[in-house]
């Protein structure tokens with residue numbers, strides 16, 4: 444696949460496959476085309492050459508009904524949460540269900556409250572507006588909205604950006620819990636090494652308009668490309684299976700409910 448924006452070639456002959464059930468992380472320097480790649484996968488942008496296929500459908504060839512069906516099988520967590528400031532938490536989360544039109548009101552209510560509790564928020568939070576929420580809570584509400592249609596695929600754009608280290612750890616743990624509970628496939632863009640250690644099964648590295656590395660973190664981190672070496676600088680001793688496993692185990696310790704309360708504004 445080749446992507447051109449304006450006069451610039453952003454990706455040249457790039458090929459990427461996402462495996463069912465995995466967490467694939469996309470990393471790369473600023474301006475390397477990570478967000479553009481995500482937008483291509485979401486059908487928000489078209490490649491100049493090549494194609495994007497998802498659930499057996501080629502995005503460029505789908506009619507509106509097929510595209511809607513495909514979109515209903517994925518959820519997206521945008522970088523800033525992208526909540527509507529005029530809507531309550533409840534209405535923000537309910538939005539994708541209301542767009543389906545024929546879902547009964549009572550079912551919408553039940554599902555919104557269920558998703559709220561799944562992301563560690565209380566029914567009282569449903570009445571709040573985004574301005575009344577902490578950064579960690581905004582991410583949780585945005586995640587609840589991304590999951591409201593029970594997707595099989597979840598896209599995360601910089602899921603921990605803007606969170607302090609403790610909130611970031613809590614949010615990563617929540618993603619991991621939900622991922623295993625819901626058997627999700629996850630594609631995430633991140634620049635945060637801790638988030639990679641915590642979640643990624645495979646890492647894809649964008650640089651020089653192409654993928655300069657793809658595979659398990661422990662293998663990718665060994666590759667000599669300058670961006671990869673800079674990215675993992677100071678983490679060389681940690682990029683091995685034993686460290687990654689013990690880091691993941693340490694994140695799982697302690698009750699989740701207590702840590703959720705710490706995100707409250």
Ligand SMILES: Nc1ncnc2c1ncn2[C@@H]1O[C@H](COP(=O)(O)OP(=O)(O)OP(=O)(O)O)[C@@H](O)[C@H]1O
Pocket residue numbers: 448449450451453471472473474475476477478479480
């Ligand atoms: N609409 C556009 N027209 C022309 N160039 C664009 C457009 N949108 C983005 N670009 C350029 O495409 C390149 C890739 O942008 P993109 O946002 O995908 O990078 P990124 O890796 O996500 O960067 P960051 O980590 O800084 O968010 C950048 O050089 C950007 O300037």
